Amino acid sequence: MNKLNIFGRITAMAVLVFTATSCNTTNDSDPTLDLMPINSVTVDGYTVSLESDNELETGSNDLYWKIEQDGNMITPQSITINPMMDMVEMNMMHSTPFEQPQTAEEDDRYFKNMAVFIMPSGMGNWTVNFEITLQNDEVISGEMPIEVNSSWRLTSVQHEQSGDVYFITWHSPNKPVVGENDLTFLVHTRASMMNFPAVSDIEMDVYPYMDMGGGSGHSTDYATPTATGNGAYEGSINYSMSGTWTTSVELIVENDTLPEVVFEYSVQAE
Structure with missing residues (x-):
């Protein structure tokens, strides 16, 4: 084998080693968050x-x-x-x-x-x-x-007998879209002005609705959220079309149904 061929093989191997090293360096780079x-x-x-x-x-x-x-x-x-x-x-x-x-x-x-x-x-x-x-x-x-901005994702309701206040948070979907969405609410109450514990021992009824105008409208397929711990209630909702929707929520606390609250929001096409 002549010297030119040997030099060519050595050069090719060096290129391969450099390429592999470069790839490993990229894969080991620090993670970044889009914040x-x-x-x-x-x-x-x-x-x-x-x-x-x-x-x-x-x-x-x-x-x-x-x-x-x-x-x-x-x-x-x-x-x-x-x-x-x-x-x-x-x-x-x-x-x-x-x-x-x-x-x-x-x-x-x-x-x-x-x-x-x-x-x-x-x-x-x-x-x-x-x-x-x-x-x-x-x-x-x-x-x-x-600074905290106002949003549609939070509402509250009060138990008329006990006076207890319940804060209901629309946790997900963050951006509702047509089709299947995971549906999660968070529920907290106020034990004192400094203590707002999660509530995981109540029931929840929901009803999604789209008002089509002229006294007509429709709901869509959904699974009622149930308690999964730490104040979370998880279900699902399958939006049939884009546009403005409402979802009413009722909490059932010790067999008492609290006044209905309503979330109004926009559903986007996929």
Whole structure:
């Protein structure tokens, strides 16, 4: 074999090795989330950032927490939070239903939690108080001002006898489309102004309806949501056409049917 052929084979092998190495580098790249910034504050040299999938609104929201030092993301031991609404004009403060942050499955550099905001900004001022324990056991704390928009995804109803208030959140589908959709509601009550526990021991009736005008309209195929734990009620709904729909919801609490509430929303074509 002449020297030219040997050089050609060595060159080809080098190209293959470089290509394989390049592919492995791409596959091992850091995961990224498509999130939008909500707000950030700096405490003792650490930047604490709050991000989400969308702008915050009444109803359920996924909150993502990021900690940085000198521009580099760091992973703390734990994060605890407490959202607070300060209704200044009424001289009143209250919290809202929420979970504590845990390591995000999508990207373990983030901490993630769900919060159900029960009223929009404008009725008062929302802040999220946080306490973060770093890997060196240092603790930093502060508060994050946030803006919460109004949405159609949250309503409430009161039990006439007991006076208990139930907050009903349309959790999914986030964007209803023609065809089969998973249907999930979240139900919370108010034990105190600082405690809003999930409710998982009631029944729920729903009825989807499209008003066609002129006194005519129709429903569609659906499965009534049932309790699955932690305040969630899961069913399904199969929209037959796009347009404006309503879904009425009734809660049955200890054999008492509470007043009907109605969600109105738009269903898009696939």
